Amino acid sequence: xxxxxxxxxxxxGMISVDDLNPYNEYKVVKKDFSLSPSENLTAVVGQAHTxxxxxxxxxxxxxxxxxxxxxxxxxxxxxxxxxxxxLLTMAVxxxxxxxxxxxxAPQSIRSFHPFFTFNAFNSSWYFCYRDNFKxxxxxxxxxxxxxxxxxxxxxxxxETEQEPIIESAKLEKSNKSENENKLDLASIAKGDDGQAEExxxxxxxxxxxx
Numbered sequence: 001x002x003x004x005x006x007x008x009x010x011x012x013g014m015i016s017v018d019d020l021n022p023y024n025e026y027k028v029v030k031k032d033f034s035l036s037p038s039e040n041l042t043a044v045v046g047q048a049h050t051x052x053x054x055x056x057x058x059x060x061x062x063x064x065x066x067x068x069x070x071x072x073x074x075x076x077x078x079x080x081x082x083x084x085x086x087l088l089t090m091a092v093x094x095x096x097x098x099x100x101x102x103x104x105a106p107q108s109i110r111s112f113h114p115f116f117t118f119n120a121f122n123s124s125w126y127f128c129y130r131d132n133f134k135x136x137x138x139x140x141x142x143x144x145x146x147x148x149x150x151x152x153x154x155x156x157x158x159e160t161e162q163e164p165i166i167e168s169a170k171l172e173k174s175n176k177s178e179n180e181n182k183l184d185l186a187s188i189a190k191g192d193d194g195q196a197e198e199x200x201x202x203x204x205x206x207x208x209x210x
Contacts, residue, residue, distance in 0.1 A: 087128075090125060093121075094120050097119075
């Protein structure tokens with residue numbers, strides 16, 4: 001009556017034995033899909049991703065250079081290396097010297113309190129951070145020297161720029177005078193047109209009396 005057990009199970013409303021098999025493998029049919037986007041769209045998207053990556057790297061480098069690295073170095077020096085002791089010493093020496101020179105010293109010396117404060121700051125800086133003090137002053141001296149050389153070159157550059165202009169003006173003037181002399185000699189050799197009449201072209205021809 002029934003061709004198979006599956007059909008009989010379906011007819012009786014029972015579950016087939018094949019469905020209860022734990023080793024039953026469901027075969028999945030794979031389908032191959034392919035995309036063919038536009039080349040212009042692909043180029044635009046690729047360029048956008050490249051620019052975004054460049055911008056992100058630039059922001060990371062700038063942030064690391066100007067924000068995170070100084071904070072890390074400051075924290076390491078102040079906390080780990082106990083740099084707060086040196087900084088506190090510099091502040092106490094500088095502010096104490098300023099207070100004494102401005103308020104406690106005699107009246108004739110109080111006007112020089114910026115000088116004493118500056119020397120106190122540099123002295124405390126030298127004793128607390130000797131290497132940093134030397135390198136800073138060397139860099140400052142090199143910068144000042146290069147600035148003076150640059151200003152000196154700017155002050156001398158207009159004169160050097162004017163020399164070719166003067167030479168070209170002299171040369172143009174001499175060429176102009178030579179051309180004028182050539183024109184004068186040509187006009188003399190050609191003769192005077194007189195009153196621009198045919199009979200007056202020759203200087204030795206006299207006009208007939210009417």
